[in-house]
Amino acid sequence: MNDDEPAHTGRPRALLRSLAPDLAPWRASRDFRYLWTSGCVTSFGSFLTYVALPMQIKELTDSSFAVGLIGAVELVPLIVFGLWGGALADALDRRKLVLRSEAALGLLAGLLLLNALLPRPVLWPLYLVAALVAACDGLQRPALDSLLPRIVAHQHLTAAFALKSLYHNVASVAGPALAGVVVAFSGVQTAYALDVLTFVVSLLLLARIRAVPPPTGAERPSVRAVLTGVRYAWSRKDLLGTYAIDTCAMLFAFPVAVFPFLASELGANWALGPMYAASAVGGLLVGATSGWTSRVHRHGRLLVVAAVGWGAAMTLAGLAGNVWVVLLGLALAGGADQVSGIARSTMWNQSIPDEVRGRMAGVELLSYSVGPQLGQVRAGTMAGLIGVRAAVWTGGLACVAAVLTVAAALPRLLAHDDRTDPHTAAVRAAHERAQQEAPAAA
Known part of the structure; x- marks a missing residue:
């Protein structure tokens, strides 16, 4: 800020700069x-x-x-x-x-x-x-x-x-x-x-x-190589926590399959399109103000908070009888999901060594692809048993409970800190060596 710039104009500008991507x-x-x-x-x-x-x-x-x-x-x-x-x-x-x-x-x-x-x-x-x-x-x-x-x-x-x-x-x-x-x-x-x-x-x-x-000495593609990757994922309890939490969030609180029925029950068939788009709008708002995420170091805790927020927002969407509150809940859920994705991706990319990074990406693909598929089945089945809105809010509460249970069972996830994590330090050092050997052009 310039010396002659009023403080009341400098602070908002500084805030906007901190939030900008x-x-x-x-x-x-x-x-x-x-x-x-x-x-x-x-x-x-x-x-x-x-x-x-x-x-x-x-x-x-x-x-x-x-x-x-x-x-x-x-x-x-x-x-x-x-x-x-x-x-x-x-x-x-x-x-x-x-x-x-x-x-x-x-x-x-x-x-x-x-x-x-x-x-x-x-x-x-x-x-x-x-x-x-x-x-x-x-x-x-x-x-x-x-x-x-x-x-x-x-x-x-x-x-x-x-x-x-x-x-x-x-x-x-x-x-x-x-x-x-x-x-x-x-x-x-x-x-x-x-x-x-x-x-x-x-x-x-x-x-x-x-x-x-590929990295020097890369393992040839085989079933054995796939199993090596799975064993590595199992050995990293912090990573295991990210997969488990993402699966729980999608399994219990991904009610997209019942949106047509929810819109009809609320007497707002016009809202079906906005329901599908609301979570993306929330994610877009978080992405457009994501500058603060580069200053976070405890990504495991951020992931848990975001996943709890996702479940809580879905609970709100299910309990609300007003369609605008439902849309707000879905948008809040989308924002929380975006924060969760940033936390997960950062942990994965910063701490997984290059020689197994592809296989871990394959495991990650399963964790965030299979969960929504199973979540659709759960939402549809529960809607038939207990009603549409109840299927949504009970799933949200189950998500919150499951996420907190996983966090308690895997304390290494909450303890993850990219400033002290040995896996992150090793990957950072390897990255720096690679840049020194073959510096990338700007």
């Missing part, structure tokens, strides 16, 4: 800029297909069961190829693995487009492509997640995840709305064509990232 990774890493822009482009394209695919199945079958089968055909490929993708990410050039799987995803979007252009589109290829997309996503996600610590400085990892979350949350809010307009006015063919175009742009950006070869 930390742009250090964007400024420091050329490869991060390409990776971020690629993700921004392709996430919007993916939401086009995310909306168009179930819409096309509905038009072909007029069956809610047929639409629901999409999730069933995706689950097993995601689990199997997520674990295998982690082993590949530790043994191969991660950039090449990301590029090849991105190209495969683009080709699959092209197949959807070709099928949609037929005079009479066929149903079964839609399920086959959905399963193959899940498999490719499982192969790509561990390499994509484990790529970040190799292209971003160790001290910038928290800020890098927060910046990535910004485009994801913007896409989560704007993507479905844009997709709905495109599908309604131009048809699913246009949605698939635009998705193919975004993959082309994404590939051009990813191709400019420098090679990211």
Whole structure:
């Protein structure tokens, strides 16, 4: 602050600067800029297909069961190829693995487009492509997640995840709305064509990232290598706590499946769209004011507080009889989930050694992908037994209880401090050595 600047104007500016997203990774890493822009482009394209695919199945079958089968055909490929993708990410050039799987995803979007252009589109290829997309996503996600610590400085990892979350949350809010307009006015063919175009742009950006070869002496991909990664995860009780808490939060308090029934029970069918978007809005607000997260060191405690906040907010959404309070609860839950994601990602990226980072990313993929699937089943089942609103608020309370139980059972999670944690110190030292040997260009 300048000497002649009034104190009452300097303080708000300082507060805004402390809350503004930390742009250090964007400024420091050329490869991060390409990776971020690629993700921004392709996430919007993916939401086009995310909306168009179930819409096309509905038009072909007029069956809610047929639409629901999409999730069933995706689950097993995601689990199997997520674990295998982690082993590949530790043994191969991660950039090449990301590029090849991105190209495969683009080709699959092209197949959807070709099928949609037929005079009479066929149903079964839609399920086959959905399963193959899940498999490719499982192969790509561990390499994509484990790529970040190799292209971003160790001290910038928290800020890098927060910046990535910004485009994801913007896409989560704007993507479905844009997709709905495109599908309604131009048809699913246009949605698939635009998705193919975004993959082309994404590939051009990813191709400019420098090679990211595997660590020296990397273990060859095998079932044994996968099991080695699982054993490492089990040996790290702080990491185990992050997986357990995320699974509990999604299992007990992920009521998206009952949103249509909740909106109807509240007499506000118009609120169904806002219900789906509310959590992303909350996450976007946290991402846009995430500067403070770079100054947090006890990420285990932050994770527990955020997960309790998620459960408490879902409890509020279930108990509220007013639709605006429900939307507020869902937005608060989304904000808490964003904080939880920042805490988890920071712990993972700062403390997991590079030689097992891909396999750990595969385990992480399971923890945050399987939980929501099971949560949908729980919410739907409980809604049938005790009612829609009760299914939501009891799940929120169960989430709070489960999170506190996990925290009590795994004290190493609460004790985690990146200033004193030996795993974090070892990874930081290895990162600094790698930078000295082959300094990254700005």
